[in-house]
Amino acid sequence: MRLPGYTTLKSAAGSLLERPLRTLLTMLGIIIGVAAVYAMLSIGEGAKEKILKSIDSVNARTMSIYPDWSQGRASRRRPWRPFSDKDVEQIQTLPGVYAATGDLSRQYPIVSETSDWNANVNGIDAQYLKAKDLEIDQGRPITSVEISRRETVAVIGTSVVRSLFRDQNPVGRRIKINNIPFTIIGTVTSSAGDNWAGRDPDNFVLIPRTTGRARLFGDHRLARNQVRGIVIVGESQQDLGRIESEVDYILRRARGLSADEAPDFRIFNFSANRQSYAKSQKTLSLLLATMGAVSLLVGGVGVMNIMLVSVTERTREIGLRMAVGARRSDILWQFLTEAVVLSIISGLLGLGLGYGVSKISLGTDNIEMLFAPHIAVLSFSSALIIGVVFGFLPAHNASRLNPIDALRHE
Amino acid sequence: MNTPLIKTENLTKIYGRGAAEIRALDGVDFEIESGEFVAIIGASGSGKSTLMNMLGGLDRPDLGRMFIAGQDLGQMSNKALAKFRNETIGFVFQQFQLLPKKSARANVMLPLQYRRPRREDEKALAEQSLARVGMSDRIAHKPTELSGGQQQRVAIARALVDAPELLLADEPTGALDSKTSTDVMALLKKLNAQGITIVLITHDADIAAYATRIITMRDGKITADERTEKAP
Incomplete structure (x- = not known):
């Protein structure tokens, strides 16, 4: 047919x-x-x-807060003021905040049994890994118990693994940071895209913040309960604007600044550019x-x-x-x-x-x-x-x- | 006596209006029986082509009536006329009118493409029809690969393919030399002998002589209607 x-x-x-x-x-x-x-x-x-x-990535939902160093230097009357653990804790409880952590870090010489290297040492709190979108490769993360007990444990970035241990599994090995011995309990790699131009994003050592404050950062000008900056990650990008204004309010109140006064800190929020x-x-x-x-x-x-x-x-x-x-x-x-x-x-x-x-x-x-x-x-x-x-x-x-x-x- | 295959009553076709009015056909009456071989002869402008277009269902009369194979052509819709041309009429043209890029068989199959319902055996029918005109060995040839006489044979095969009741040939030898003309006319004569009714339009008395009946036209009127020999 x-x-x-x-x-x-x-x-x-x-x-x-x-x-x-x-x-x-x-x-x-x-x-x-x-x-x-x-x-x-x-x-x-x-x-x-x-x-x-x-836009959906943690990186794009992140904003950072640092003291306004330029202001401090220009006026001399107001030296820059760091932030306190209490600021961070308050920000962590805000609705729409996925994670918030204080930034407390310094460059130190790191020494293993066979070689030495310079890396950024971060004193971290419980939310640090989440806020920086870091995942454990080998071993395990630092626990809150270890943080509260000020234990000398460390999690190291892949660049440090490569430099000090030639890519061998370093878990269980020991390193000295500024001559203080630490035990390596894990390794991490930063997520792709976290690469700041020219800087190696994986060249770091993470230790409990409490340990750092007690034994490493002692000569630093920060007080025992202070951090240099704050990193905040929102649940979604849409939350960032609101979080920004609430953070601004919290920080002004903590620092005794009125609403119309120029702040001595700066909030860096890049999401608007992306949109x-x-x-x-x-x-x-x-x-x-x-x-x-x-x-x-x-x-x-x-x-x-x-x-x-x-x-x-x-x-x-x-x-x-x-x-x-x-x-x-x-x-x-x-x-x-x-x-x-x-x-x-x-x-x-x-x-x-x-x-x-x-x-x-x-x-x-x-x-x-x-x-x-x-x-x-x-x-x-x-x-x-x-x-x-x-x-x-x-x-x-x-x-x-x-x-x-x-x-x-x- | 049977009803005639073709019967016209006062068939009239008028071109133009008023003073410029031309009656291409002016009250034509005739009958043609099934099995006849009729030549309509006349000079150019005598109305013979208009008559042929009308017999073929390509044109409609302005006045009068016309019955072919029991159908009243004046009353038919365009659709019905298309069906009439498809099933009842087979056309043979002076210029052959073959599709140049298609094979002889494809050309012959063309009318079957418009048949409703379609037939299953279109190829076989086309080949039979080509055999009938002696072109079995040229089935796959394209018109450009054939001589004028061969092309006209293919065109006749196309006209015959769906067993029409009337073959209308408009100056079928007009584009052929005299030797080939004789062959083509002999073919038409043979087909008529097999029982096919043929109406042939020509201005050439020698060609008209092949027919068994000659109708002479002048200025849209029939001026003579004579039988050259006894109808078979």
């Missing part, structure tokens, strides 16, 4: 293949249009996803997609142009087909099918090309980022619509021909 549309489809394909060069050139407009729409939307979408991902970057990226990809749509439209005009030429060229064929029994609707469908077949094939090729282009420009093999079904459907169906819309006029013209005149056409 033959399907009714089968012959129409076959003869449409046949007549497109009879003029391969022209068919290819006509298709080119649509191919480029679809590829442009697909690539632009998917590149835009991919870039947005990348940004959203980074505006995401917004401008969106505008850009919209602009590019518009350009793609315009080229698709131009491709459609090309299809119409070629179909009109084709109808004129094949006037006698149309007359003959009518003479041997074709209805007007048969002729209409014949040419419409040609336009649609042309558009479908171009649409598919365009999708392939667009995929390739976005793969190259996004530089990733991540299928999820490269192939968004809704973008594919959108760009493909716009090709189809273009085919139907721009194919209709020529097809309609063909179907309205008078067979007697058409047969005489030269």
Whole structure:
């Protein structure tokens, strides 16, 4: 049993293949249009996803607070003041705060049995690993019991492992920090993206803050219950603005500053920058997609142009087909099918090309980022619509021909 | 006597209006029986082409009526006329009107493409039809690879493929040399002998002589209607 549309489809394909060069050139407009729409939307979408991902990361939800050293130096009347453990504890209880920790660190020489190295030594509290998004590689983290007992245990970063232990498992080995012996109980790697330009993010040693205060940082100008800065991570980026103002309130109260006084600390919150970057990226990809749509439209005009030429060229064929029994609707469908077949094939090729282009420009093999079904459907169906819309006029013209005149056409 | 295959009553076609009015057909009445071989002869402008278009369901009369194979053509919708052309009429044109990029068989199959319902054996029918005109060995050839006479044979095979009741030939030898013309006319004669009704339009008396009946037209009117020999 033959399907009714089968012959129409076959003869449409046949007549497109009879003029391969022209068919290819006509298709080119649509191919480029679809590829442009697909690539632009998917590149835009991919870039947005990348940004959203980074926005969601701990790093992007982090803000830091440090004393305003420039103010202190300039006025002399107000030497910089550190923050207290109580400030940190209060901030930890704020709603929307994922983790908060004090920053208390200093560079010290680290000595193992065989070699020595310089690293940043951090005196940490219980929330430090969480706030810095650090995960234990080997061994275990420092417990709160160890913190309260001031034990001489240490967790070291991978750069220290590499330098002092040549990547051997150091858990259980001993090191001396500023001549005080510590036992290594674990190792950690910082999460990717935590890399501050030029600084090695993994060159650190973590010890209990209490131990540090009692035995290491004694000569430091900080008091026993003080930290140099505070690092705060919000539950989500949206919380950061509110947390910032609440932190500002807490710190002003702790320092006896009124609301209209200039603060002697600074809050560094980078999330606003990221959001505006995401917004401008969106505008850009919209602009590019518009350009793609315009080229698709131009491709459609090309299809119409070629179909009109084709109808004129094949006037006698149309007359003959009518003479041997074709209805007007048969002729209409014949040419419409040609336009649609042309558009479908171009649409598919365009999708392939667009995929390739976005793969190259996004530089990733991540299928999820490269192939968004809704973008594919959108760009493909716009090709189809273009085919139907721009194919209709020529097809309609063909179907309205008078067979007697058409047969005489030269 | 049976009802005639073709019967026209006061068939009239008018082009233009008022003073510029031209009656391409002016009250034409005739009947053609099934199995006849009729030549309609006349000078250019005599109305013979208009008559042929009308007989083929490509044009409609302005006045009068026309019955072919029991169907009243004046009353038919465009759709019904398309079906009529498909099933009842086989056209043969002066310029052959073959699709240049398609094989002889594909050309012959063309009318079957518009048949409703479609037939399963389109290829076999086309090949049989080509055999009937002596073109079995040229099935896969394209028109450009065939001589004029061969092309016209393919065109005749196309007209015959769905067993029409009437073969309409419009100057079928107009584009052929005299030797080939003779061959093509002999073929038509043979087909008529097999029972196919043929109406032939020509301006050439020698060609018209192949027919068993000659209708002469002038200024849209029939001026003579004579039988050259007894109908078989």
